[in-house]
Amino acid sequence: MFTFFSVFINFKCCRTFANIQASKENIAMESIHEDPNFVSLREYYCYKLQIRDNDESWLLHFARLLQQYIVDQYMKLETQRLDFYRLQQEEIRREFLKGIIDALKSGKSQACNVGQRIILTPSFIGGSRNMRCKYMDVMTLVQKYGKSDIFLTMTCNPNWPEIKEYLIDKEERQNRSDLLVRVFHAKLEQLKNELLKKCIFGEVATYTYVIEYQKRGLPHAHFLLILKSKFKMYTPEKYDKIVCAEIPNKEKNEHLYNLVIKRILHGPCGSLDPTGVCMRKNGTCKNNFSKNFCEETIQTLNAYPEYRRRDDGVQIKIKSALLDNRWVVPYNPYLLAKFDCNLNVEICSIIKAVKYIYKYIYKGHDRTNFCVVNNKLDSEIDEIKQYVSARWVSPPEAACRIFRF
Known part of the structure; x- marks a missing residue:
């Protein structure tokens, strides 16, 4: 007392x-x-x-x-x-x-x-004026440097060792918002170092990123990278060097295999679980899972290409459902293994996606308003x-x- x-x-x-x-x-x-x-x-x-x-x-x-x-x-x-x-x-x-x-x-x-x-x-x-000005600024960058090449999303992992280290007994992670944002900020700086200084995807001409704060979730960052002309990707073969959408071989890389199962697999939803949080009222997944099997990466007319998802027979049991490569969220193996968090990497294949993507990241705060x-x-x-x-x-x-x- x-x-x-x-x-x-x-x-x-x-x-x-x-x-x-x-x-x-x-x-x-x-x-x-x-x-x-x-x-x-x-x-x-x-x-x-x-x-x-x-x-x-x-x-x-x-x-x-x-x-x-x-x-x-x-x-x-x-x-x-x-x-x-x-x-x-x-x-x-x-x-x-x-x-x-x-x-x-x-x-x-x-x-x-x-x-x-x-x-x-x-x-x-x-x-609202601040968001509008930032949107116009990045559209000026697009006008000068061209369309975005990579769209990357990184979400805070509450199970990072740096967070667990400072928790006392029976303390819940969501109650330590100060600790979560500190560690996430440090990880974000590491990610920027990998992208901008080490140039793991190639030299970056310009970039923009925003941090969003979910109402009941964790902070996450959206990155849009525009690479220099000699590092731009024009063929599906180059896409495969950066983005993977398959379950890795457990014998060759057990660490990456466990991370993909824990962080990257989507679902189950749809017919496997109609009550999933991603389900719309019409019974479809808002993220359009599950995807189709594809023997090789194909450049489509949509915002993102159809990544290689071979039917190799590998299945993982999640919540009494068997999931295969059709349920894998596109990721980069190196970044996933390094940061151990939900880290989605997409290739922006066509110019039509530019306006939608930039408007999406600069939409501002989620809110409900009436007058x-x-x-x-x-x-x-x-x-x-x-x-x-x-x-x-x-x-x-x-x-x-x-x-x-």
Whole structure:
């Protein structure tokens, strides 16, 4: 009881100190303070979430309360930043709504509404304008360097040894959002080193990637790579050197064989399991599994080629169902063996997939939004309020933002 009471006092002190710090700052944008005795709101909570040896504080081991604590503190930080934009509307309107053309581009059809819009600028990370600007930036890269060559998705593995090392007895991994994002960030930097410096797929001309935070899942990253002209892949034979969609030989590489079974196999779903989470209402898999057997890789008119999936008789029993090469998610053997996580690698075979893929990775936050339209001519459109009312923040995303990853 004494320990819990001490921690409760510690929580109260944390909030009191943070509120004092927030009141001293008139703006929410993070800046370098001239006085070394003060830190920003983000820096303080980042300090509180650090992992220390022989730390007497139980803040990081409060299970679900830690998740709530991280989200609450980030919401305080994000609200402070949004208040800054709300207070700067005079400067923002001067920049965005300079004339009639700008007003019409913003969706204004009534002259009386010009200047009555509260704008969330592109500098705010995660906002709709920010995502639109990033999408236009990467489309400019496509215009200069050509279509994407490789689409790679990496998902955090909660069973990484680096995560297990810092868990206490009976502690659940999903309750340590701070630890998950730290390890995932480190693994992501390793992956970038493999792709951009070691050039395992060839020299990269340009690239873009985003990190998504699932509501009930783990953080995952989407990479789009554009290779230099002499390293581009034009034939199915070159596709096979990078992407594999078959179960490996257990005798030759048992480690890779076990990883494919554990991480890469999809399903069972469809007729083998109609209750699968990937099933649509019409009874089909949203990922279009199972695939067809194919003796060699074929370049198709779709976004991705049909990879080689030979009918070699190898079957794996998963949930009382026998799965073969038709259920293998395309992967790269080297990256899978190195990172031990769900790591999907696809070849972007045609130019038609460019717009869809880039719009997919820059779609922004998952959200549900509705509004009641006011027909009065003097109604105000508040982009900040629209952003907040549809916002969903998961503990991993909040921790990642606090750590400034």
